[in-house]
Amino acid sequence: MCAKVLVVEDEEALSQLLAYNLRKEGFDVAISEDGDEALIALDEEKPDLVLLDWMLPNQSGIEICRQMRARAETRELPVIMLTARGEEDDRIRGLDVGADDYVTKPFSMSELVARVKAVLRRASPTLAGNVATFRDITLDRETCRVHRGNREVRLGPTEFRLLDVLMQRPGRVFSREQLLDRVWGKDVYVEIRTVDVHVGRLRKSLNSRGEADPIRTVRSSGYALDETYLTN
Known part of the structure; x- marks a missing residue:
């Protein structure tokens, strides 16, 4: 949560x-x-x-x-x-x-x-419950597991937290600074480029079987879950 x-x-x-x-x-x-x-x-x-x-x-x-x-x-x-x-x-x-x-x-x-x-x-409800869903993606906070359709998606802890933040507000653009604060914490020094690296890892895991990419990159702003993307 x-x-x-x-x-x-x-x-x-x-x-x-x-x-x-x-x-x-x-x-x-x-x-x-x-x-x-x-x-x-x-x-x-x-x-x-x-x-x-x-x-x-x-x-x-x-x-x-x-x-x-x-x-x-x-x-x-x-x-x-x-x-x-x-x-x-x-x-x-x-x-x-x-x-x-x-x-x-x-x-x-x-x-x-x-x-x-x-x-x-x-x-x-997506903030208070243990399970969040977005289209064909399901994230279970209690078991720390993610599924896309019937496939389990293997994520590291940082990618899991990153996806959790994005799924709380589908469509909202989170700046890299906001993602740093919410995923890594305000008291931890992490280079801004680190966000891009972990978003890339998250994309690779979510789309490993050629699925449509649900993450939208907004130039000079940040990242968001794309509410317009179509599942395969």
Whole structure:
């Protein structure tokens, strides 16, 4: 699972605890300490889900959620509100501005992770489930196996993660920098050319029997799964 979660929480101890537990479950996590920083992060790279604290400096979580729902780019982005407010009126208010779920502090991390997976499952099943499919390609995250039609495709761990990222957003063009961050990690130094090498290996394995190439190269931009390609 490589879904990206943006944690918007000004209490550092809690944000680090959330990040630790989400990363342990396989999520990619970014942290913003206030609403203004969160809006900038959303402009730079849209996550798959936002954990949004109600009480934030500068702008409240309610206001941030309202702004997200007013933008076409983030209108459908899943949001889970985190708050110490437990009154029914407050919960209704949070849901009325567009939050998908509402978790009252204090909460258990196991419950929070379960809520994240449930919301992702509704919003984007390929991110939350163990099996992802694209045309005749099936990727099983639990067994780390890939099939193309009836044929098992042998992939190394890096090529497996690369295909997983591409299959999460068919048609979306991922830049080489984005693929480096998602596949190798932000704290690992890898030359940009390495992405091209591993995409070449992935193509060779996927198309070893002359199948149509599902990976599209976008000049000067990056790579995407081609939604228009035809299976043989």
